[in-house]
Amino acid sequence: MIRCLLLASFAAAALSVPAPASAAEDEPVIREIDVRPAAPVVGAEDSVRLVIDVVARGVSGRHGVVVEVEPGAPPGPVLDSRRPVRPPAADEREEGRFPQEGPGEPKSSGSIAATMASRLVTDGWQTWRFLPDKRLNRFYPAGAWTVTVTARGEGGAERTAYASFQLRRETRLAAVKAERDGAGVRVSGRLKRLDPRGYAGFLPFREQRVEILWRRDASDGWERAAEAVTDGQGGFSRIVPGREGGEWRVRYPGNGQQAEDDSKIHQL
Structure with missing residues (x-):
């Protein structure tokens, strides 16, 4: 049975990025999807926690960005993100504490929640950080995984983008x-x-x-x-x-x- 991780959104420190000239201010725009580690490797005793940062604007509501992580290749082109990730400044660090979990066999299906907080910047861009409380381990399928990001704006407008990574075993x-x-x-x-x-x-x-x-x-x-x-x-x-x-x-x-x-x- 294919195992799927459904992550609740966590908004963290915002990054200032120039807005595309052609983007309408009232439509959601996904600028970047950064997955870390980019090439996760699981061993016998350890596990890997993913960190997923989504830079978006035009998003409505505290749950305006939804991320789904599941095994398999993306159904479409992945988002081309070339801007390097920088560490957050002292006043941009994420708020709250996150649940910890050791390695073990995951459930066959289910959702994973994470604490959420948000902070906007002056130009409207926001970084949503996803920190799932489940870690990837050797019991999850190795190979290509897809990160599907859906951003929802006012009036029901949606934008979907994809990222991908390879989960490999030691x-x-x-x-x-x-x-x-x-x-x-x-x-x-x-x-x-x-x-x-x-x-x-x-x-x-x-x-x-x-x-x-x-x-x-x-x-x-x-x-x-x-x-x-x-x-x-x-x-x-x-x-x-x-x-x-x-x-x-x-x-x-x-x-x-x-x-x-x-x-x-x-x-x-």
């Missing part, structure tokens, strides 16, 4: 070794992935391609010396000819559901 490279073997160097190890069901911490990650990296010393950049594919137990082993010394490490590049990981550096 991976781990373990027991990595680099040893001389004949005329080359044997690089071996194991790749593990987070168990999404929670029965174990990490499971063998089979049929995955890992990169074997080499550099002469710390002053040089890393080169891809070879690749290897993990077996049914997540193990890999590869002899790399022609390089007897230097520094070695293994990298798993990750994908849309699994996070990347780098092993520690081994020096020969």
Whole structure:
């Protein structure tokens, strides 16, 4: 069953942004959707709290902005937001205290409420901050998630915009070794992935391609010396000819559901 987070609105410190010349003053306009962290990764014991800032104007009422967060790709183009996020000034920090929750399996569906307060700026722009009291953890679907923002103005006018992020699960490279073997160097190890069901911490990650990296010393950049594919137990082993010394490490590049990981550096 698809799990969905429905967040109640929380209005926080407002940011001053020039209004588009073509925007009507009485219509809602969504200027930005900033999701932090932009690339959340969940592990075995930790969880991730999203912070979503929506910059809008022409909004009517304390609940004039609604955010829905759910797994799946956006049904339309995402809002193009290029302005960097700045930390709030001393007089712009959000008000109130927010509920805390540890990791655990979420309910199959339901809504999540957050304390709300608001403050407008002189030009009419307002930042609405959404701080859900549920945290993302390994029990939620990995992959693309959609943030749907709906702003409502006076007279019932609405504006909808989308943002997206990838929720990924932690991976781990373990027991990595680099040893001389004949005329080359044997690089071996194991790749593990987070168990999404929670029965174990990490499971063998089979049929995955890992990169074997080499550099002469710390002053040089890393080169891809070879690749290897993990077996049914997540193990890999590869002899790399022609390089007897230097520094070695293994990298798993990750994908849309699994996070990347780098092993520690081994020096020969």
